[in-house]
Amino acid sequence: MPSSKKARQAMIQLSHETGQGPIFELGSGWGNLLIPMALKHPQRKIVGYELSLLPWLTTAVLKRLFRLDNLQVFRKNFLQADLSSASLILCYLCPNGMHDIETQLASKDGNLEYLISNNFALPSHQAVAKIQLTDFYKSPVYLYKFKSA
Numbered sequence: 203m204p205s206s207k208k209a210r211q212a213m214i215q216l217s218h219e220t221g222q223g224p225i226f227e228l229g230s231g232w233g234n235l236l237i238p239m240a241l242k243h244p245q246r247k248i249v250g251y252e253l254s255l256l257p258w259l260t261t262a263v264l265k266r267l268f269r270l271d272n273l274q275v276f277r278k279n280f281l282q283a284d285l286s287s288a289s290l291i292l293c294y295l296c297p298n299g300m301h302d303i304e305t306q307l308a309s310k311d312g313n314l315e316y317l318i319s320n321n322f323a324l325p326s327h328q329a330v331a332k333i334q335l336t337d338f339y340k341s342p343v344y345l346y347k348f349k350s351a
């Protein structure tokens with residue numbers, strides 16, 4: 203399921219406070235968030251990981267159409283990816299997925315400074331900011347900070 207328009211807007215808004223380093227989206231789906239992120243941050247490297255064939259292929263085609271040279275999208279399980287160069291991670295997963303990310307991040311060193319999650323919290327971290335969407339469920343979007351910029 204893609205992020206809603208309101209969630210995408212909130213995530214893009216929060217991303218403006220996260221410096222200039224590489225942005226990785228874990229589970230980038232059809233590119234509903236990844237493509238606007240790459241357009242909004244032409245000076246930043248944007249990387250997406252998506253397991254499903256059609257969503258990944260669609261994003262790869264959109265990358266070509268929009269000539270997004272700052273974007274790379276891989277058909278790959280992000281749990282087996284090297285995330286060490288990510289400065290900002292974006293995700294919209296399920297609670298289990300958030301747990302897996304937390305475990306993955308704890309087991310490796312890296313440059314991660316921020317993580318923005320749509321709807322689901324990281325189980326063992328405290329968000330530094332939260333946007334409550336004006337949708338039916340008042341869905342949260344969380345911003346986590348990992349180290350001083």
Ligand SMILES: C[S@@+](CC[C@H](N)C(=O)[O-])C[C@H]1O[C@@H](n2cnc3c(N)ncnc32)[C@H](O)[C@@H]1O
Nearest residue numbers: 203204205229230231234251252253279280294
């Ligand atoms: C809820 S969708 C969100 C899509 C997109 N991030 C968005 O906001 O519109 C979650 C996506 O994560 C992908 N996904 C889940 N686990 C994954 C994994 N371990 N590696 C790569 N992709 C994964 C799913 O295939 C799905 O497309």
